[in-house]
Amino acid sequence: MAAGPKPLRADAARNRDKLLIAATEIFAERGLDAPLEHIARRAGVSIGTLYNHFPTREALLAAILPERLAALDRICAAALADPDPWAGFAGFLEGLFTLQAQDQALNDALVQGFTLATDVSQACHAGFVQAERVIERAKAAGRLRADFSAQDLVTLVWAMSQVIREGMDTAPDAWRRCLSFFLDGLHAGAPHSLPGAFPAPS
Amino acid sequence: MAAGPKPLRADAARNRDKLLIAATEIFAERGLDAPLEHIARRAGVSIGTLYNHFPTREALLAAILPERLAALDRICAAALADPDPWAGFAGFLEGLFTLQAQDQALNDALVQGFTLATDVSQACHAGFVQAERVIERAKAAGRLRADFSAQDLVTLVWAMSQVIREGMDTAPDAWRRCLSFFLDGLHAGAPHSLPGAFPAPS
DNA sequence: TACGAAATCGAGGGATGCCTCAAGTTCGTG
DNA sequence: CACGAACTTGAGGCATCCCTCGATTTCGTA
Structure with a gap:
């Protein structure tokens, strides 16, 4: 059965959004090789949190680029x-x-x-x-x-x-x-x- | 007076040539950003020697590219x-x-x-x-x-x-x-x- | 051959970026 | 409110590449 993606806790969802916004901006400015640390910083979040939500750079790109x-x-x-x-x-x-x-x-x-x-x-x-x-x-x-x-x-x-x-x-x-x-x-x-x-x- | 370039010792001249050959090859293969360590290694010489002869990447490029x-x-x-x-x-x-x-x-x-x-x-x-x-x-x-x-x-x-x-x-x-x-x-x-x-x- | 200058070596310190994980914090439910 | 699960944190290990410098080796000459 397609168990949908587990619902995120409120703060986690908020952080995820901030990360996606920051990533969209920074990737757009600097290209796909931009340091992930920059993205975490712009999102106001630690690098660990970024990796929590997106275990690889590709996962982050996959969340942004198709749209x-x-x-x-x-x-x-x-x-x-x-x-x-x-x-x-x-x-x-x-x-x-x-x-x-x-x-x-x-x-x-x-x-x-x-x-x-x-x-x-x-x-x-x-x-x-x-x-x-x-x-x-x-x-x-x-x-x-x-x-x-x-x-x-x-x-x-x-x-x-x-x-x-x-x-x-x-x-x-x-x-x-x-x-x-x-x-x-x-x-x-x-x-x-x-x-x-x-x-x-x- | 234009004091020409000081004559190099025999081994130094040999190493310089090996470095130029290696650099020409590696830059041609990998582009201008190729690690200098690779060049030293291919020349059979230590990284320190490379820096002795060419204090910067640009100096090395300047010795190769114009020709x-x-x-x-x-x-x-x-x-x-x-x-x-x-x-x-x-x-x-x-x-x-x-x-x-x-x-x-x-x-x-x-x-x-x-x-x-x-x-x-x-x-x-x-x-x-x-x-x-x-x-x-x-x-x-x-x-x-x-x-x-x-x-x-x-x-x-x-x-x-x-x-x-x-x-x-x-x-x-x-x-x-x-x-x-x-x-x-x-x-x-x-x-x-x-x-x-x-x-x-x- | 023996000496001093010239040249070489490569460990190591600095910078950047990736990724992890143990400790601490926050959330949401009972 | 209090508790456990979910989440966050950031220091720190790893890797790559840069470049330096004191110890060592090699060369050329006297």
């Missing part, structure tokens, strides 16, 4: 609702990277992605599955080059994550410029030969 | 020697990223670049100055979009450095595919509006 990653669903839905499949695709990328730029934790998570705990990995996977529909629609409309694959989206996320990270302080809009170049290269029409391209489906 | 960064000069020269300015530009990028893919130290150095010691920073700067000529030539020939700037090259290096790093184990050619998309977007002709673009020179 944040759900923003991808909304972005994908908006992209699919756009009557113009290309505009939807471009808007999806814009939204995705805006999200990454606002939250280092997401920026890291989308890169490390599948090396993280199951819950986080699943949330990432779900996002990419949704994204695939945006990609396919733009390809079917003949607006996105046919040789762009979902794996290429992963690569693009790798690339932009670094532009976002490095530019954060000195060039917070560098990634938009970079994305524009990319989008111009992703448009259908006159794509040049591509190393590692799939053989065209028969 | 490696000189490869950029050769790549730029080859690019400028290409009769086709666009092919030269594309070949330059290909050569640059091949270099980064072969050597994590270079990959890191070209990203961190100007935050490093003077010697390294200068070598990076020299490379980018050379690169600017390749860019200008391709623009003058009307083959590279006019709104591509040298700063955009820096951003591109940021982007590709991460693709190279993340793909190293599982997708060592991902960066080539990514570069192709980029190049298709950098071609002159039908470039779309660009956020943060310079006002067109009058």
Whole structure:
């Protein structure tokens, strides 16, 4: 029988919430490698208490990231609702990277992605599955080059994550410029030969 | 009077060479943050000896990286020697990223670049100055979009450095595919509006 | 060969971050 | 209120990496 999670004592529930809030803030600022001590301190709680509630860093991430990653669903839905499949695709990328730029934790998570705990990995996977529909629609409309694959989206996320990270302080809009170049290269029409391209489906 | 560097004792010179070789290898494998203890161990020398010869990590890097960064000069020269300015530009990028893919130290150095010691920073700067000529030539020939700037090259290096790093184990050619998309977007002709673009020179 | 300068060694102190656990505190119920 | 269970605490052990310095070894020369 699915015995639900035991009810927490009032003070414990309060501390758990404070920890989640602090963790969300600090991970967003400093990325997934932020020291857990910082989080405990910001929550006004001892490091031992943090470990009581979340025995590993991954457990803490699993409690935070899936909800944040759900923003991808909304972005994908908006992209699919756009009557113009290309505009939807471009808007999806814009939204995705805006999200990454606002939250280092997401920026890291989308890169490390599948090396993280199951819950986080699943949330990432779900996002990419949704994204695939945006990609396919733009390809079917003949607006996105046919040789762009979902794996290429992963690569693009790798690339932009670094532009976002490095530019954060000195060039917070560098990634938009970079994305524009990319989008111009992703448009259908006159794509040049591509190393590692799939053989065209028969 | 420029009193040259004092002549080293024979064993000291030998150890210095072993350290430089070990450092070149380890930095290339693990990046600029590799523990100095690893380097001393691979050189068959104690950590104290490493610090005797190179009092800081930066001093060690300054003894290694400028020579490696000189490869950029050769790549730029080859690019400028290409009769086709666009092919030269594309070949330059290909050569640059091949270099980064072969050597994590270079990959890191070209990203961190100007935050490093003077010697390294200068070598990076020299490379980018050379690169600017390749860019200008391709623009003058009307083959590279006019709104591509040298700063955009820096951003591109940021982007590709991460693709190279993340793909190293599982997708060592991902960066080539990514570069192709980029190049298709950098071609002159039908470039779309660009956020943060310079006002067109009058 | 024997001496002094040059070079090497590596234990150890400092910093940071992870994680644990025995002692103390707080909560909620009887 | 009083008691036991739930919860919190933070010092401290572990690990990694940094860097230093006094004791020791090696070199080159006289």
